[in-house]
Amino acid sequence: xxxxxxxxxxxxxxxxxxxxxxxxxxxxxxxxxxxxxxxxxxxxxxxxxxxxxxxxxxxxxxxxxxxxxxxxxxxxxxxxxxxxxxxxxxxxxxxxxxxxxxxxxxxxxxxxxxxxxxxxxxxxxxxxxxxxxxxxxxxxxxxxxxxxxxxxxx
Numbered sequence: 001x002x003x004x005x006x007x008x009x010x011x012x013x014x015x016x017x018x019x020x021x022x023x024x025x026x027x028x029x030x031x032x033x034x035x036x037x038x039x040x041x042x043x044x045x046x047x048x049x050x051x052x053x054x055x056x057x058x059x060x061x062x063x064x065x066x067x068x069x070x071x072x073x074x075x076x077x078x079x080x081x082x083x084x085x086x087x088x089x090x091x092x093x094x095x096x097x098x099x100x101x102x103x104x105x106x107x108x109x110x111x112x113x114x115x116x117x118x119x120x121x122x123x124x125x126x127x128x129x130x131x132x133x134x135x136x137x138x139x140x141x142x143x144x145x146x147x148x149x150x151x152x153x154x
Contacts, residue, residue, distance in 0.1 A: 074118035083145035
């Protein structure tokens with residue numbers, strides 16, 4: 001299974017890039033992983049629609065992507081819960097698991113309806129750059145949990 005971490009916004013902030021790249025590299029021990037960035041539409045009317053169109057264009061036309069949209073109104077999972085979700089996708093033979101971090105104003109209904117799951121990171125709201133770091137760390141943690149490795153402590 002491949003993993004695509006899709007984010008609206010510019011490249012990683014240099015202050016966080018090293019940590020994001022570290023966890024992304026750790027994920028790569030378990031599955032091919034890549035970041036793809038969608039250019040934000042700066043404060044323009046229709047920015048949500050334009051960004052959402054670009055997000056959808058990055059997804060597989062074949063429908064083989066399992067899409068997880070990160071949104072503050074989504075479902076909360078624990079780290080072990082994310083690990084179970086990940087393991088289920090692996091067992092189902094999911095071709096590519098795509099995590100989407102939308103723009104500053106979110107995504108439109110077309111992206112939300114394409115998502116197989118809407119997931120929230122926290123009840124807190126974080127800047128997109130921190131969400132990238134948290135997501136990369138949690139996906140790595142999920143892989144270590146599924147393999148019984150010592151990273152996660154319960």
